Amino acid sequence: MGIEIRGVDKFFGDFVALKGIDLSIPSGQLTALLGPSGGGKSTLLRIIAGLESADGGTIEIEGLDATGLPAQKRNVGFVFQHYAAFKHMTVAKNVAFGLEIRKQPKDVVAKKVDELLRLVHLEQFAHRLPSQLSGGQRQRMALARALAIEPSVLLLDEPFGALDAKVRKELRDWLRRLHDEVHVTTVFVTHDQEEALEVASNIVVINEGRIEQVGTPDDLYDRPASEFVLSFLGPVTRLGDHLIRPHDIDITRYEHAATASGRITRWTRVGFEIRLEVTPDDVLHPDPVQVVVTRTEATALQLHEGDLVWLRPRVGAEAFAR
Amino acid sequence: MASRLAPPRTAGTYVRRLVVVVYLFLLVIWPVALVVQKTFEGGLDNLQTALSDPVVTDALQLTVVVALWAVAINTVFGVGISLLLVRYEFPGRGVLSALIDLPLSVSPVVVGLALLLAYGGTNGTFGPALEDAGLQIAFATPGIVMATAFVSLPLVIREIVPVLQEIGTEQEQAATSLGAGPWQTFRRITLPSIKWALVYGVVLSLARALGEFGAVKIVSGNIAQQTQTATLVVEQKYQDFEKGSAYATSFLLALIAVAALVVVTILRPKDDTDGH
Numbered sequence: 001m002g003i004e005i006r007g008v009d010k011f012f013g014d015f016v017a018l019k020g021i022d023l024s025i026p027s028g029q030l031t032a033l034l035g036p037s038g039g040g041k042s043t044l045l046r047i048i049a050g051l052e053s054a055d056g057g058t059i060e061i062e063g064l065d066a067t068g069l070p071a072q073k074r075n076v077g078f079v080f081q082h083y084a085a086f087k088h089m090t091v092a093k094n095v096a097f098g099l100e101i102r103k104q105p106k107d108v109v110a111k112k113v114d115e116l117l118r119l120v121h122l123e124q125f126a127h128r129l130p131s132q133l134s135g136g137q138r139q140r141m142a143l144a145r146a147l148a149i150e151p152s153v154l155l156l157d158e159p160f161g162a163l164d165a166k167v168r169k170e171l172r173d174w175l176r177r178l179h180d181e182v183h184v185t186t187v188f189v190t191h192d193q194e195e196a197l198e199v200a201s202n203i204v205v206i207n208e209g210r211i212e213q214v215g216t217p218d219d220l221y222d223r224p225a226s227e228f229v230l231s232f233l234g235p236v237t238r239l240g241d242h243l244i245r246p247h248d249i250d251i252t253r254y255e256h257a258a259t260a261s262g263r264i265t266r267w268t269r270v271g272f273e274i275r276l277e278v279t280p281d282d283v284l285h286p287d288p289v290q291v292v293v294t295r296t297e298a299t300a301l302q303l304h305e306g307d308l309v310w311l312r313p314r315v316g317a318e319a320f321a322r
Numbered sequence: 323m324a325s326r327l328a329p330p331r332t333a334g335t336y337v338r339r340l341v342v343v344v345y346l347f348l349l350v351i352w353p354v355a356l357v358v359q360k361t362f363e364g365g366l367d368n369l370q371t372a373l374s375d376p377v378v379t380d381a382l383q384l385t386v387v388v389a390l391w392a393v394a395i396n397t398v399f400g401v402g403i404s405l406l407l408v409r410y411e412f413p414g415r416g417v418l419s420a421l422i423d424l425p426l427s428v429s430p431v432v433v434g435l436a437l438l439l440a441y442g443g444t445n446g447t448f449g450p451a452l453e454d455a456g457l458q459i460a461f462a463t464p465g466i467v468m469a470t471a472f473v474s475l476p477l478v479i480r481e482i483v484p485v486l487q488e489i490g491t492e493q494e495q496a497a498t499s500l501g502a503g504p505w506q507t508f509r510r511i512t513l514p515s516i517k518w519a520l521v522y523g524v525v526l527s528l529a530r531a532l533g534e535f536g537a538v539k540i541v542s543g544n545i546a547q548q549t550q551t552a553t554l555v556v557e558q559k560y561q562d563f564e565k566g567s568a569y570a571t572s573f574l575l576a577l578i579a580v581a582a583l584v585v586v587t588i589l590r591p592k593d594d595t596d597g598h
Contacts, residue, residue, distance in 0.1 A: 051495050051498070051499065072499070075501070080492050084493050084496040086493055087493070088514045097510075101502050142496075146500075
């Protein structure tokens with residue numbers, strides 16, 4: 001059940017957008033398709049929705065073969081990055097659209113629209129036009145509109161990509177909580193690893209038209225299947241023979257079972273954290289090592305640019321031999 | 323909509339404005355005003371004479387019928403061709419797009435001649451066959467409608483195409499994913515989005531159709547009370563020294579066109595909120 005994707009290919013001329021995609025998306029969960037731009041994740045989402053046709057393979061949605069089904073018969077809720085609001089209709093009319101197409105009686109439509117607008121906190125905006133709403137409000141309206149048809153799956157294509165950082169953060173939390181309420185199988189596309197790690201219960205990493213790894217956020221972060229997944233989920237640096245996250249490096253002012261030593265050659269302060277670059281003395285590994293410490297740690301150690309320091313992996317850190 | 327920043331007004335501003343006003347006055351306002359003035363020179367006499375002349379009334383009637391048909395045809399095909407041009411990729415799209423402008427660049431007289439060659443009753447390519455089937459095109463109303471539709475075809479398309487390009491396909495895709503079929507999507511989403519462009523194109527098309535002269539003159543045969551349209555009457559009355567009727571008919575033609583433009587300007591919403 002959920003969404004079953006078998007052997008899906010997609011070509012745009014000579015360009016291979018997707019190659020032999022096999023994927024099971026579990027029912028009732030929040031799944032993220034994560035990957036760099038142009039990696040094929042949006043194309044896969046559009047193929048599930050029927051907005052794009054696959055050049056090979058099959059799609060099954062909640063046990064129903066949807067491969068040859070046109071988009072309007074798939075009962076899929078789709079949310080676009082740029083909202084795709086019906087500009088000439090009020091918020092209430094936008095939400096009612098799918099229900100009116102399904103020829104539901106007027107009182108049923110009105111009740112359902114009320115309910116959904118309350119769910120997305122837009123009840124006082126029912127009679128406004130989309131142009132009178134902010135970006136975040138428009139996207140919540142688009143979500144209500146997609147949920148109105150009681151879709152078997154909800155698909156979101158970079159839903160928060162066009163919003164500013166603060167609104168994006170709020171909407172992420174809100175989507176997470178909304179999903180706890182409605183429990184519809186949800187798939188969203190994002191290129192932001194933080195968004196995927198925070199919101200999704202299941203992440204599919206897609207790169208260059210292929211699936212790199214499927215797993216829970218912890219699986220992916222702690223046990224990446226490839227160097228690509230490792231580096232895509234967060235910054236990595238090389239310490240000796242290992243790849244490691246910069247915040248997993250212990251920095252000291254004296255030698256104590258250290259892996260490398262060198263001088264601090266770069267110092268960037270970003271709010272509470274300080275990003276350092278340490279150039280090792282070791283001629284075998286001369287590349288600078290990235291280290292992240294908090295401001296408090298740096299003050300306690302009395303670190304300054306140009307100081308000689310020793311580095312080693314922190315206790316409990318995951319290091320990846322390469 | 324971005325608010326315009328008002329630059330400081332200098333002497334140059336007023337000179338530029340004056341140049342524009344003088345130019346428009348000499349080219350448009352003054353000559354048209356003269357027609358109005360001549361029409362009402364003897365009070366309402368000219369209008370009364372013209373409107374009691376069956377040659378004039380029949381011609382006005384024919385013009386209105388032809389214009390309505392031409393506009394109806396252009397509306398349907400204009401929307402269809404615009405959708406084809408914007409929403410579909412096909413070989414020869416660029417050629418089609420260029421061909422759409424042909425009626426604006428080719429002299430209407432040439433259009434009339436071409437239609438006569440194709441649909442003429444005695445020696446046209448399709449004419450004799452159609453005439454045997456009981457459908458006369460040249461020197462009859464269908465021919466006049468065709469000529470008029472031909473010359474005003476681009477007006478609807480050129481208004482709609484940019485709007486279709488600007489609104490994009492996302493709203494239509496959203497409608498489709500919500501269960502709307504192609505016709506429901508067109509009627510509920512696409513049509514309301516292009517509504518004002520379409521209305522404007524129709525009005526321009528109507529104005530053009532009312533005023534068409536060259537193509538109609540050749541195709542119609544210019545037979546009084548049968549295939550003579552209002553513009554042809556104006557020419558004939560002017561040459562026959564019935565200048566009063568010529569002025570009055572011209573005035574009526576201009577009045578209909580201006581009225582249509584004014585109505586649209588009043589109806590059109592002032593701020594076209596675009597939602598971005």
